[in-house]
Amino acid sequence: MKFAIALFSPPHSPAARRALRFAEAALAGGHEIVRLFLYQDGVHSASANIVAAQDELSVSEQWGQFISLHGLDGVVCIAAGLRRGVLDQQEANRYRRPAANLAAGWELSGLGQLHEASQQADRLVCFGGH
Template identity: 80%
Template sequence: MKFAIALFAAPHSPASRRALRFAEAVLAGGHEIVRVFLYQDGVHSASANAVAPQDERDITADWQRFVERHGLDGVVCIAAALRRGVLDTDEARRYGRPAANLAPGWQLSGLGQLHEAVQTADRLVCFGGP
């Protein structure tokens, strides 16, 4: 079965941890993830500058490793990312910001990428939605 995963919640939330555990279980079960899409506060999971307290699990780093290790299509909603200060090199330059902070493995793109993932997948599973 093919899954698209949409994460709406911040990295320190229970929803983000559940989403990551679900994604791990999907792949362990022999299924496919067609796309991980970060939206709303979920875009913070793609920030290279997030630092978790020493006594907490670093979900942002866990997401980054997971997406890279499995070669997943990790997409971050560009509008939500810009609003929350998550920028790649091109957007940092475009808006005159001093640095980019989009973590490796993620790419900025439009909401159309979520729509396309829904069309490709058998199931869309959302975490932390409104």
């Protein structure tokens, strides 16, 4: 089965951990992930500046390792990212911000990427949100 996964909640939330565990289980079960899409507060999982407390798991770091290890398509909604200060170098330059903070492995793109992923996948599985 092909899954598209959308995360709407920040990295310190139970939803972010559940999304990661679901993605790991999906691949372990022989399924495919066509895209991971971060939206709303989920975009914080793609920030290279997130630091988890020493006694907590770093879900942001785990997401980065996961997409790198499996060569997955990790997309961050550009509008949600800009509103929350998650920028790649191009956007940091465009808006004259002092630094980019988009973690390696992720790319900024439009909400159309979520729509496209939902068309390519058998199931769109969403985590978090209101």
